[in-house]
Amino acid sequence: MREFQGKRVVDDVSLQVEQGQVTCLLGPSGCGKSTTLRIIAGVDRQDGGDLLVDGEMIASDALHTPPEGRSIGLMFQDFALFPHLSVEDNVGFGLHGAKSKKRARAGELLERVGLTGYAKKFPHQLSGGEQQRVALARALAPRPRIMLMDEPFSGLDNRLRDGIRDDTLEVLKDEGTAVLLVTHEPDEAMRMADNIALMRDGRIVQQGAPYNVYNAPMDKAAAAFFSDINVISGKVQGALTETPFGQFLAPGVPDGGQVEIIIRPQHLRIDFDRAGQGPRPTPQDGAPARGTVTRARFMGRESLVEFRMDFDDLILRATVPGVFLPKPDTVLWLSLRRDRCFVFAA
Ligand code: ADP
């Protein structure tokens, strides 16, 4: 727990990171991710709560192990390399012992991050991506038990980022360190994490494998954090709600209660063969419903088609792989993948 000026910015956070695994602390800007990381690193101190590494208490109400005593590696977005030190000396900076030993460990790590031959260069001679890799090597050199990374890729340009993420992940896996990576980008978390801890307003609201967090969000906001969503509202009668796609179960919601059915755009199906004027197609994925195209846009890998449904002027957006650009006012049948719908009390 951590408060600033009486406001609780980290509250009741319980988080476990495992050796050899990447855990992503994912959440919108300002939700308390960096504060949590700083507490774990020991550069900030919690107002309550305990921290343990391998069963050993490193911080509690009574105890504060200084950062350098925690066997923790740190990497931030503005990872500053020391400009006056060579690459090799940057990497060896946190190491103790004989110069030859430090040099050997630095060399080993530079090889690991693909920078053999860069030892004698200086930071200003390297590209952004190369500097990033030096920073990674430097953080890993003392063999930390835990690597803490705070948005380490956000300073890199898009084209570089994917490759560097993958390379970094490979190095971290090789080293077998426990990694806690902070990010506000769901794509990054999905790409890197073994485990995602979704954070909101200082609390961890959901935790699990990327697949589970994406496919079984705990509420509408958790669903919306990962992609654009469609929302179909309905009233409940007898634990059921009526939608243009037929009835949905709304267990536990009392009569007259409101529910929202959430579906991601890629889980809406368009019946390409059948114009909407024809007979109602046989439902394979629940009952189909008719909609009129209001606009269609090509997005590169997929097309985004927006529909106004016959029902209630409901607007739905569907994504279709490749090029599918029906003209506005085209009438089509839509169905939705029921196994990918989430029903939440509103
Ligand atoms: P995130 O990393 O998720 O973007 P932070 O942990 O940096 O969020 O911040 C969480 C909240 O705590 C924000 O509202 C921020 O303004 C506030 N905060 C962070 N550090 C301090 C500080 N040293 N003093 C006062 N408020 C702070």
Ligand code: MG
């Ligand atoms: Mg932050």
